[in-house]
Amino acid sequence: MxxxxxxxxxxxxxxxxxxxxxxxxxxxxxxxxxxxxxxxxxxxxxxxxxxxxxxxxxxxxxxxxxxxxxxxxxxxxxxxxKGYEKKLQIIGVGYRVQKKGKVLNLQLGFSHPVDMEDPEGIVVETPSQTEIVVKGINKQAVGNYAAKIRDLRKPEPYKGKGIRYEGEYVRRKEGKTGK
Structure with missing residues (x-):
């Protein structure tokens, strides 16, 4: 059973x-x-x-x-x-986010800003320039949209820069050592 x-x-x-x-x-x-x-x-x-x-x-x-x-x-x-929410953090010098109407504007170190429009039934809030809160009533849609945002710049293992879920542990690697 x-x-x-x-x-x-x-x-x-x-x-x-x-x-x-x-x-x-x-x-x-x-x-x-x-x-x-x-x-x-x-x-x-x-x-x-x-x-x-x-x-x-x-x-x-x-x-x-x-x-x-x-x-x-x-x-x-x-x-x-109750609804569902996922919190994301942006870590990195010059990485920031802002909300313009229903468009999420992300600056993630690319040569251009990335704009993402909120899907139907999802509300995105930006309490600060380095935080994103994805809210909605459909658990699958909230998780999917949060994953799409994270995929834009996954956390890298050397400096830890990128977009990560709140509380996510990023395993760090040691850099090259010179002789």
């Missing part, structure tokens, strides 16, 4: 959950609305503000889908109630 899949999910107050015939789970809450298509083999039940996810057999595919489906539904519930 899946350790994650068998756990029930309690629906918080102010959140509405619907399961359509085609296993389309729609979650509506104070921060917005999300929907996810769950595999038709997996059964999603709602009883007394508790969601349970069941699988039809012990096949490897069904076992994998069991935990995945439960996690997707739990992430949607958390997203519409």
């Amino acid at each position: 899946s350790r994650i899949g068998k756990q029930p999910i309690t629906i918080p107050g102010g959140v509405e959950v619907k399961v359509a015939d085609s296993n389309l789970v729609t979650v509506k809450g104070p921060k917005g609305e999300l929907s996810e298509q769950i595999n038709p083999d997996i059964k999603v039940n709602i009883n007394d503000n508790v969601i349970t996810v069941e699988r039809p057999s012990d096949k490897k595919n069904h076992r994998a889908l069991h935990g995945l489906s439960r996690a997707l539904i739990a992430n949607m519930l958390e997203g519409v109630t």
Whole structure:
């Protein structure tokens, strides 16, 4: 039995959950609305503000889908109630960021500034010139956009310059030594 899949999910107050015939789970809450298509083999039940996810057999595919489906539904519930956020730090001399409307302007040591437009449903804030906060209700979209920003200038191992997640450890290497 899946350790994650068998756990029930309690629906918080102010959140509405619907399961359509085609296993389309729609979650509506104070921060917005999300929907996810769950595999038709997996059964999603709602009883007394508790969601349970069941699988039809012990096949490897069904076992994998069991935990995945439960996690997707739990992430949607958390997203519409609390939301998700990823914090990024920019480290390096002359590296900075600023927000112009819905466009994120990054100066990362290239010959040109890099402009990134915020995707739908994502809010980006810049509390300082070296910090970026990516917020949204969809966990996957927030993580994906934060990863795209980080990919522009990954932290390098010699000086540690680049864009990194808050709290991320960058393993440093020793430079060349002369004879």
